[in-house]
Amino acid sequence: MMTIRAAQLAAMMQAIARRVTAERELLNRLDAALGDGDHGTSISAAFNAAAADIAALDQPSASDLWTAAAKAMLNRMGGASGALFGTFFLKGVPPLRGKDRLNKSDMEAALLAGLQGVKARGKAEVGDKTMVDALEPAVLAFAAAEEFADGWRQAAEGARAGAESTRELPARRGRAKYLGERARGHIDPGATTIALLFEAIDGWWTGKA
Amino acid sequence: MMTIRAAQLAAMMQAIARRVTAERELLNRLDAALGDGDHGTSISAAFNAAAADIAALDQPSASDLWTAAAKAMLNRMGGASGALFGTFFLKGVPPLRGKDRLNKSDMEAALLAGLQGVKARGKAEVGDKTMVDALEPAVLAFAAAEEFADGWRQAAEGARAGAESTRELPARRGRAKYLGERARGHIDPGATTIALLFEAIDGWWTGKA
């Protein structure tokens, strides 16, 4: 059965950072329609910081790596998404603790814990037009799959479909909630980031697996 | 010999007010290039106030009328041109005092005293790119003429030529002086007002004489 080593997770994090950086302007534009127009700038800064902090760690375990990512999100990003992405990684740390190589169910546990953490923190459910609209289907699709390759692919597809589904929703959380009905017609930037994130992982996995 | 009654002076003042009001935007534009863009607005407000204040006087003498014009300039216009136009009329009051009907040399005395007052107050000489460039030739031309009609016509022509002559001068007085050489190429708004003023008088005179 396939496993992932911590060093590989670092490469995965770099792949994510590259992807969100490439799409920074798109994410800013999406956020300009619904919020304050900074989502791309802050998300790319945070993932680049996470990748750099991780690269600087000396022989990190998977949970060290997840902790470093959490800290980068919390401290370098700030804002709503800093707290939420930070919580996502923070809650993933306990399931990973003491693991040297991650098998699929380890990863599943980390992602599920992260999802629950985000929902508890932000009080958003699917349909509220937030990142949860992409994250929940992605994590559940990953969990339902038999092995990594399939899991990442279906997670990426689920996230993208979830992100797209936010377009016609009114907003109920975050800055956008004050727009209410005026938010319809715009895709949520946080959900789009989740889609980019799983797409980057899928690409990284297929590119190397 | 021809004379002017005070009631006629009131009509003359109205003719001036109409003319500068019609050219308000032009004067603002000229002032925008050299100063703060308000010359047309303030000069038309002041002459309209003067005309209205004069109309409200009960059987005014020529010097009452000149005094009212001075006060309107000083109090309703303010700024450099308020002080200068105000001084122009203020200094013209003594020569007019006690006169019931003005003959040409009375008018000449009032205009010459006004010119001297303006030059003393503002310290501008011909060539400094100010209203003096139009006022001095106008008043001197009036003084040199034999009678009113000729005097007003030559004053109007002298004022206009004087105003035109400011175009190629650098500025040495008023707000424009800080532009120095950059002032070249623009006609002075105050000099233009003087031209309009004598043209209005000339028109009023020929229209009625």
Place this chain on the structure above:
Amino acid sequence: MSARKHKLINKPDNIVDEMLDGFCAAYSHIVRRAGDRLVLRAQPKAAGKVGLVMGGGSGHEPAMLGWIGPGLLDVNIVGDIFTAPGPERILAGIRAADRGAGALLCVSHHEGDRLNAELALEFCQAEGIDDVDMVILYDDISSAPKSRESDRRGTAGLFFVWKMLGAFCEGDADLAAAKALAQKVRDNTRSLAMSLSSCASPVTGEVMFELNEGDMEIGMGLHGEIGRGRQQALSADATIDLMLPPILADLPFQAGDEVLVLLNNSGSLTLMELFILYRRVAFKLREVGIRVYKSWIGPYATTLETAGFALSLCRVDEQLKALWDAPANGAYMKQL
């Protein structure tokens, strides 16, 4: 109308740090900089008094930097532009504010600020810091209906809270009393903003939203978030006549009430315009029998160079009036 895009900055990445360098250098007799973007009083308040901590994004200057000082707040944790600082930095701020009587974390209600504050309080718990509490503050009537006040956003009207809470915590109040006072001021405050223009982010270089010359937006957020309604821009009097009634109806403010009034410049409105607007506010309040105790007009909580303003009213009683009049000496809020 196009927003001004050239900003007098150096590198976009350095904006916040350079701004703090400049601010703290200019006002070194009032504030000092510490740690990771903390701004503290140059002389901390006496031991045994409740510390007041406020985190928030930048782009609202003089808020909150300008309100650190005697009679005002103790610590400001400075975030990126329009971005709440993260929980570890808030924790550092709480530590710095504690003078032995605990610290109150004041949160201007926005998702990012609230989420990070909650995380920071969990971090406090985990570290055994227990004399800390948090109060969520809001005032913007455009952001949720009357029955859902606690969903509303924090905007310029929180100025009233900062001033009076600051004065209150120069005294012997404990943490619970401080929190109750903050809630009291909040519950008596209502605000509504409008704007004639958007602003351009100095980081992305993009305008926050497009607003045509001659239009106005009512219900702007403090970060330039678009509001609830767009319409043709009106005269000063007509604008006040549109904005004041919903504010009055919301609390409601009534005949016989005494109020403080804030006309907050969002950025590039002129004081001349604000005075003309205030004239109408004063006239309308007099008409309905509401007495103005004191008023403030100027740039307090800005949204970069937005051309707009917020109108805030706070109903006061004798306690609040005394707190309002107490001395204060922040760089941008002084009361003799």
Place this chain on the structure above:
Amino acid sequence: MSARKHKLINKPDNIVDEMLDGFCAAYSHIVRRAGDRLVLRAQPKAAGKVGLVMGGGSGHEPAMLGWIGPGLLDVNIVGDIFTAPGPERILAGIRAADRGAGALLCVSHHEGDRLNAELALEFCQAEGIDDVDMVILYDDISSAPKSRESDRRGTAGLFFVWKMLGAFCEGDADLAAAKALAQKVRDNTRSLAMSLSSCASPVTGEVMFELNEGDMEIGMGLHGEIGRGRQQALSADATIDLMLPPILADLPFQAGDEVLVLLNNSGSLTLMELFILYRRVAFKLREVGIRVYKSWIGPYATTLETAGFALSLCRVDEQLKALWDAPANGAYMKQL
């Protein structure tokens, strides 16, 4: 960049009167309105002290309205936008300021202000008022070369004169001493302004001058008069590096000097930008051994909504420092 043309006003003709209504209503504990657009202290200063009178156009708010009050000036005669008031109104201001020790008429040097002030003094003479004098104030180095200081314009740096002269005249100074003090501050003050945009007159609706997005003008006058040079807009640091050296060279300010610094917002620059600019000023002054005693950053003497700033330095000795630190309580200038 196009200037914002929709202004929150009512009728253009009423701007100044309505602005004064609003201002005096908001700050009735500090000022009161009298006669023909005079703004006076709510409580006049004690009898036997020299009165300070300042006339000037509007459009510069909070100047001069905001600097009427204890420790500051006594009377402001308010003109139309950018237009000096006429002599009869100045005369009324002089009368209102006289508390038995005469009045000093302070003139920010512009042709209109000077001419009307001279006329007003002649009117005083004619009426037998003889305990009145006038002082002409200027600071803008861009408006005339060093040997012709007295040809220069008055701009934001006169702030230093108002504050210190105001403090001085709370004491027992006579008219001659007051005038000498004003001259002393003036002769130690130098300013230079720049702008990234023009402003639109609320009366004519026209922009003062055209300035392309991405260009800047150095040496702007306080009424939006175009300056001496136009060039590509620079970064914050490069802008200061361009503007500070000529200011320093002019007095000259030298190593060992102590100075007050004012970074005046011409209207719609953000405080964020001003703090970043100030950072460089502080750095550069330190580099050449000039010590900053205190600094002020904000909108003091504006030019409607112009996006620009003026940098002013004033060299101080012990006397001036004490005057600077003396209490002041104008609506927009407070010193505890």
